[in-house]
Amino acid sequence: MTLTVDIERRLGAFRLDAAFEAGAGITALFGRSGAGKTSLVNAIAGILRPDRGRIVIGGEAVFDAEAGIDVPTPARRIGYVFQEGRLFPHLSVAQNLRYAGLFSRGAPASQFAHVAELLGLKELLERRPGNLSGGEKQRVAIGRALLSSPRLLLLDEPLASLDAHRKNEVMQYIELLRDEIRIPVVYVSHSAEEVVRLADTVVLLSAGEVSAVGAAEDVMGRPDLRAATGAFEGGAVIEAKVTAQDMDSDLATLAFDGGTLTAANVDALIGEPVRVRIRARDVSIALERPRRISIQNVLEGTIVEVRAGGNGAVDVAIAVGATTLRSRVTQRASQQLGLAKGLPVYALVKAVSLSRAAAG
Amino acid sequence: MGLTPEEQEVLLLSLRVAFWSVAATLPFAVAAAYVLARGEFPGKTLFDAFVHLPLVLPPVVVGYFLLLLFGKRGPVGSLLDEWLGVTLVFRWTGAALAAAVMGFPLMVRAIRLSFETIDRRLEAAASTLGAGRLGVFVTVTLPLALPGVLTGMLLSFARGLGEFGATITFVSNIPGETRTLPLAIYTYTQVPAGDGPALRLSLIAVALSLAALFVSEVMVRRATRRIMGDDADRRY
Numbered sequence: 001m002t003l004t005v006d007i008e009r010r011l012g013a014f015r016l017d018a019a020f021e022a023g024a025g026i027t028a029l030f031g032r033s034g035a036g037k038t039s040l041v042n043a044i045a046g047i048l049r050p051d052r053g054r055i056v057i058g059g060e061a062v063f064d065a066e067a068g069i070d071v072p073t074p075a076r077r078i079g080y081v082f083q084e085g086r087l088f089p090h091l092s093v094a095q096n097l098r099y100a101g102l103f104s105r106g107a108p109a110s111q112f113a114h115v116a117e118l119l120g121l122k123e124l125l126e127r128r129p130g131n132l133s134g135g136e137k138q139r140v141a142i143g144r145a146l147l148s149s150p151r152l153l154l155l156d157e158p159l160a161s162l163d164a165h166r167k168n169e170v171m172q173y174i175e176l177l178r179d180e181i182r183i184p185v186v187y188v189s190h191s192a193e194e195v196v197r198l199a200d201t202v203v204l205l206s207a208g209e210v211s212a213v214g215a216a217e218d219v220m221g222r223p224d225l226r227a228a229t230g231a232f233e234g235g236a237v238i239e240a241k242v243t244a245q246d247m248d249s250d251l252a253t254l255a256f257d258g259g260t261l262t263a264a265n266v267d268a269l270i271g272e273p274v275r276v277r278i279r280a281r282d283v284s285i286a287l288e289r290p291r292r293i294s295i296q297n298v299l300e301g302t303i304v305e306v307r308a309g310g311n312g313a314v315d316v317a318i319a320v321g322a323t324t325l326r327s328r329v330t331q332r333a334s335q336q337l338g339l340a341k342g343l344p345v346y347a348l349v350k351a352v353s354l355s356r357a358a359a360g
Numbered sequence: 361m362g363l364t365p366e367e368q369e370v371l372l373l374s375l376r377v378a379f380w381s382v383a384a385t386l387p388f389a390v391a392a393a394y395v396l397a398r399g400e401f402p403g404k405t406l407f408d409a410f411v412h413l414p415l416v417l418p419p420v421v422v423g424y425f426l427l428l429l430f431g432k433r434g435p436v437g438s439l440l441d442e443w444l445g446v447t448l449v450f451r452w453t454g455a456a457l458a459a460a461v462m463g464f465p466l467m468v469r470a471i472r473l474s475f476e477t478i479d480r481r482l483e484a485a486a487s488t489l490g491a492g493r494l495g496v497f498v499t500v501t502l503p504l505a506l507p508g509v510l511t512g513m514l515l516s517f518a519r520g521l522g523e524f525g526a527t528i529t530f531v532s533n534i535p536g537e538t539r540t541l542p543l544a545i546y547t548y549t550q551v552p553a554g555d556g557p558a559l560r561l562s563l564i565a566v567a568l569s570l571a572a573l574f575v576s577e578v579m580v581r582r583a584t585r586r587i588m589g590d591d592a593d594r595r596y
Binding site for chain 2: 045047072073074075076077078079080082084086088089090099100102103104105144145148
């Protein structure tokens with residue numbers, strides 16, 4: 001099942017003109033507020049009508065301006081999880097979950113049990129939405145959408161109204177889900193952290209247009225997109241695997257295509273894939289292998305790109321095996337070291353932050 | 361303190377008139393309230409004014425219009441008589457009609473208000489789950505408006521119990537047929553030695569109103585709690 005979108009819609013002075021495709025896994029629609037993310041998702045759901053273009057879900061055109069097709073929202077079979085949950089306050093959790101069943105969109109009983117189990121909803125079934133925490137509400141909202149036999153799942157900033165703790169809780173459930181369901185998931189977010197952790201593919205949206213599409217680690221790491229990725233600092237996202245866990249010092253060894261990293265507080269078992277984020281400002285460069293140094297991660301590589309990053313800084317891309325690390329150094333340091341393309345260097349990684357499980 | 365047979369008759373008739381005035385107009389009031397809350401159409405202001413007319417007109421005028429329309433030779437009354445053999449004038453059903461017309465704006469106002477306060481995003485969510493327009497209305501809009509519907513029903517019921525001007529003009533003051541509580545009280549005040557019975561009936565009216573208020577308050581609170589969960593206690 002795939003989703004193909006190519007639409008145009010004018011909203012006052014703002015123009016949304018976006019095309020992208022989403023297959024299995026999580027596709028993030030990423031961009032700043034006002035980039036047109038929610039409008040795009042609403043168009044897919046049939047809540048906002050495009051002026052032009054086509055929307056195809058699993059081979060069926062649900063919108064085609066030229067052919068005059070505009071399938072109404074209830075018939076599109078799309079699961080939509082809203083930022084504020086939008087649970088029906090007059091119904092219990094169980095009734096919310098079974099709501100789609102009233103309109104012959106319900107899922108079979110076996111799936112009900114499975115989803116309730118997966119999202120940890122069993123204890124909540126008799127409760128009413130008014131008595132749930134924010135995180136619980138969002139889990140119910142996700143379950144309700146999943147149980148409406150959707151061909152596609154839309155999540156519009158489902159974590160935006162939650163505090164950090166709840167965010168983490170719900171993110172873990174979304175990760176579980178990603179490995180479970182086979183329908184495409186479109187995940188709208190303006191948080192780089194969420195996108196890096198959850199998404200397989202990123203569609204970068206700025207000012208109503210798609211400015212980049214690609215694997216999460218590629219798009220989010222590119223310094224040239226920093227203007228659009230906004231708050232996200234440049235850096236690299238690396239797929240790695242846990243090869244050792246030292247419980248005494250709480251340090252894990254992570255192998256990636258290019259070497260190994262040591263990281264603290266890795267909440268993963270040996271053999272588990274993890275996604276690691278290394279910020280550009282946490283990577284220093286040395287021309288010789290430093291000795292007697294506190295930094296644990298020293299990686300050998302070759303400079304593949306040096307570009308001015310503004311504010312007297314220089315962005316350096318370093319190839320370490322098949323992986324590209326990003327480093328941000330001052331212009332002066334760059335000149336003193338004579339950094340240039342092709343130069344062999346050592347990347348000193350001061351901090352490794354984990355963005356947990358990689359795509360299954 | 362038992363009721364005399366005559367008092368019982370008056371009381372039961374009043375309850376019957378008020379009950380049917382509410383029951384028969386409820387679907388129309390819900391429809392009118394929905395249209396006023398959600399609809400955008402030319403003439404909406406006019407329609408709104410028309411619905412509210414009984415609230416601002418002297419009740420006697422409303423009764424007179426009803427007499428003109430539903431009288432035996434009136435345009436509607438003659439049709440009803442001819443086709444269905446139904447007569448409203450000088451019947452308790454006519455009293456119910458008068459009470460219904462007078463209570464209608466109150467019912468519409470309360471229901472409309474609750475439609476307007478419903479979070480429409482919930483309706484959009486329902487449509488993504490497969491609900492069509494009717495489905496959304498029945499499963500989301502109406503249940504969420506329930507406290508307002510109950511309030512509207514009570515207001516109209518109380519108005520129906522107290523209806524005097526339109527009733528006496530339209531269906532007159534016939535014992536056992538159209539002599540409701542207010543009409544009976546009025547009748548007693550017009551005769552010598554009627555003070556005692558008038559006071560008794562007035563006390564009955566007070567008790568009845570308090571009971572209706574109490575029942576509706578309990579029902580509204582229960583409906584609100586059903587909707588809001590424990591939040592209801594904090595909010596109300």
